[in-house]
Amino acid sequence: xxxxxxxxxxxxxxxxxxxxxxxxxxxxxxxxxxxxxxxxxxxxxxxxxxxxxxxxxxxxxxxxxxxxxxxxxxxxxxxxxxxxxxxxxxxxxxxxxxxxxxxxxxxxxxxxxxxxxxxxxxxxxxxxxxxxxxxxxxxxxxxxxxxxxxxxxxxxxxxxxxxxxxxxxxxxxxxxxxxxxxxxxxxxxxxxxxxxxxxxxxxxxxxxxxxxxxxxxxxxxxxxxxxxxxxxxxxxxxxxxxxxxxxxxxxxxxxxxxxxxxxxxxxxxxxxxxxxxxxxxxxxxxxxxxxxxxxxxxxxxxxxxxxxxxxxxxxxxxxxxxxxxxxxxx
Numbered sequence: 001x002x003x004x005x006x007x008x009x010x011x012x013x014x015x016x017x018x019x020x021x022x023x024x025x026x027x028x029x030x031x032x033x034x035x036x037x038x039x040x041x042x043x044x045x046x047x048x049x050x051x052x053x054x055x056x057x058x059x060x061x062x063x064x065x066x067x068x069x070x071x072x073x074x075x076x077x078x079x080x081x082x083x084x085x086x087x088x089x090x091x092x093x094x095x096x097x098x099x100x101x102x103x104x105x106x107x108x109x110x111x112x113x114x115x116x117x118x119x120x121x122x123x124x125x126x127x128x129x130x131x132x133x134x135x136x137x138x139x140x141x142x143x144x145x146x147x148x149x150x151x152x153x154x155x156x157x158x159x160x161x162x163x164x165x166x167x168x169x170x171x172x173x174x175x176x177x178x179x180x181x182x183x184x185x186x187x188x189x190x191x192x193x194x195x196x197x198x199x200x201x202x203x204x205x206x207x208x209x210x211x212x213x214x215x216x217x218x219x220x221x222x223x224x225x226x227x228x229x230x231x232x233x234x235x236x237x238x239x240x241x242x243x244x245x246x247x248x249x250x251x252x253x254x255x256x257x258x259x260x261x262x263x264x265x266x267x268x269x270x271x272x273x274x275x276x277x278x279x280x281x282x283x284x285x286x287x288x289x290x291x292x293x294x295x296x297x298x299x300x301x302x303x304x305x306x307x308x309x310x311x312x313x314x315x316x317x318x319x320x321x322x323x324x325x326x327x328x329x330x
């Protein structure tokens with residue numbers, strides 16, 4: 001059964017089980033649903049008035065049972081939200097969520113403002129390798145923008161290191177991430193979790209290197225088709241560019257242009273004013289991104305003033321993401 005937990009933000013919190021067979025092998029073959037009776041689990045969390053985080057519905061694909069969501073779970077969550085301050089939810093979904101306007105509308109009404117999507121790669125050959133059938137033969141950028149226009153921030157998962165990848169994949173990933181306006185882009189090297197078909201195949205081919213690896217630290221437990229140094233250098237190129245101040249703040253603006261904020265969007269209260277004050281000093285005066293920081297805030301003030309709290313939050317996230325990249329990857 002999926003469960004709820006408060007989820008911190010950060011590149012290190014990403015879930016990167018890319019292959020469908022990974023989820024089947026590790027999670028089992030049985031579909032389990034979250035009972036509407038278990039919504040009582042939400043207020044059991046410490047949701048104080050000053051609570052600023054998100055509640056994450058941990059599910060490999062939240063929309064796997066659309067009929068149940070539309071008929072039972074989402075109506076129950078919408079009802080539960082009525083007499084409470086707006087609690088924000090996040091979850092994971094397949095990209096075909098973008099094809100169902102009613103489902104997106106009800107998710108936003110229920111309190112969902114973010115969704116993690118396993119984009120993986122813009123290359124059709126790579127999508128075929130990881131059995132991402134729902135990602136193939138569609139305009140992935142437009143799918144992302146449809147979700148953004150519905151009121152959902154898309155957090156994207158990406159992978160490099162497929163057997164079919166060529167050196168051009170690194171710039172293709174960068175271009176896709178920038179064009180889509182996915183602010184939180186979680187990029188990792190392909191890994192083979194034990195017990196999966198990928199792991200078993202590579203073991204038979206003698207292509208496991210024995211490492212216990214995490215794809216968020218620039219390492220992999222497989223011997224790739226591409227030269228390993230070229231793969232690692234390309235990965236560092238992606239991370240260094242998408243989280244550079246220029247690219248990152250440009251991507252935030254692309255997102256804010258598309259994003260349709262729900263009516264219950266969180267206002268600029270004292271805590272967020274304090275965050276603005278601190279970020280103005282740390283990022284706007286002493287940070288190397290200060291030019292981009294003030295440019296973003298002035299643009300937001302003129303074009304999308306209701307999204308100013310979100311712009312400030314993204315600026316702070318960007319500083320954190322760059323520090324993570326500099327320490328662990330670059």
